[in-house]
Amino acid sequence: MKQFFSVALAAVLITSCVSQNKMNTLTEQEKQEGWELLFDGKTTKGWHTFGKKSISGWTVKDGVLHNSGIGSDSGGDxxxxxxxxxxxLYLEWKxxxxxxxxxxxxxDEKFSDVIYETGPEYQLLDDKGWPTELSPSQYSGANYDMNPPVGAEVKPLDEFNVTRIIVDGPHVEHWLNGKKxxxxxxxxxxWYQDKANSKWAEFPNYGMAKKGRIGLQDHGGLTMFRNIKIRRL
Structure with a gap:
């Protein structure tokens, strides 16, 4: 198992310096460390609708990727x-x-053309303004319906949050605004016990892939993304 002290420190440093870096670009140091951009700030190149070859409903405005703001029937994940x-994985979202x-x-698309039936989900939500009662594993930063976030704090709606997801073999960490x-x-x-006690008990292929795609959800209401980057471990 790799040690993640340096990752934790980097998370804090980058969270505090977001505004100092040019959007949707990599520094020379990041390039040397193996980071790759997943969003060029101008197009949806490198992405497709899960289970399809094309993409629709998503737009890019002023260097920010927008989902449809309506839901999966309009844009799709x-x-x-x-x-x-x-x-x-590193990204910023609002x-x-x-x-x-x-x-x-x-x-993994070979399991299903519905993304949530196959891959774990890092939840993104308007935590403070949600109109109905939420379960602990439905708040931002959660491993949806499996692991509730501990000590998570989202920023006001007019500010971008910073997310990091680390997957190292079976070991997974969710970070939100510099905090694990x-x-x-x-x-x-x-994990198998938690799955059996969740909605994913009905989906035998959920979480079973050893490798797969990164996905962004178009579920309801507008969510925006920028500075999406990844490095292989």
């Missing part, structure tokens, strides 16, 4: 053309009033 196994979205990982809020081990006895 999108996924990277590339697949990944062990990686560190919710709008009562918006509901997510980030998927290890999503979820940590779990895929395919462990505890």
């Amino acid at each position: 999108i996924a990277t053309d590339e697949v990944y196994d062990s990686f560190e 919710a709008t009033n009562e918006s509901n979205s997510g980030i998927f990982y290890l999503a 809020v979820v940590e779990y081990e895929l395919w462990s006895p505890q």
Whole structure:
């Protein structure tokens, strides 16, 4: 198992320096460390609607990627053309009033053309403005319906949040605004128990892929993304 002290430090430093870096670009140091951009700030190149070859409903405005703001029937969830196994993902996101979205990982199209049936989801939500009662594993930063976030704090709706997801073999970490809020081990006895007690018990292929695509959800309400980058571990 790799040690993540340097990752934790980097998360804090980058969270505090977001505004100092040019959007949707890599520094020379990031390039040397193996980071790759997943969003060029201008187009949806490198992405497709999960289970399809094309993409629709998503737009790019002023260097920011917008989902349809209506829901999956309009735009659909999108996924990277590339697949990944062990990686560190970084992105910034901003919710709008009562918006509901997510980030998927290890999503595999051979299992289903519905992304949430295959890959774990890092939940994104208007936590403070959501109109109905939420369960602990439905708040931003959660491994949706599996692991609730601990100590998670979202920013006001007019500010971008910083997310990091680390997948190193079975080891997974969710970071939100410089703080680790979820940590779990895929395919462990505890994971299988948690799955059996969740909505994913009905989906045998959920979380079973050892490698897969990164996905962004178009579920309801507008959510925006920028500075999406990844490095393989």
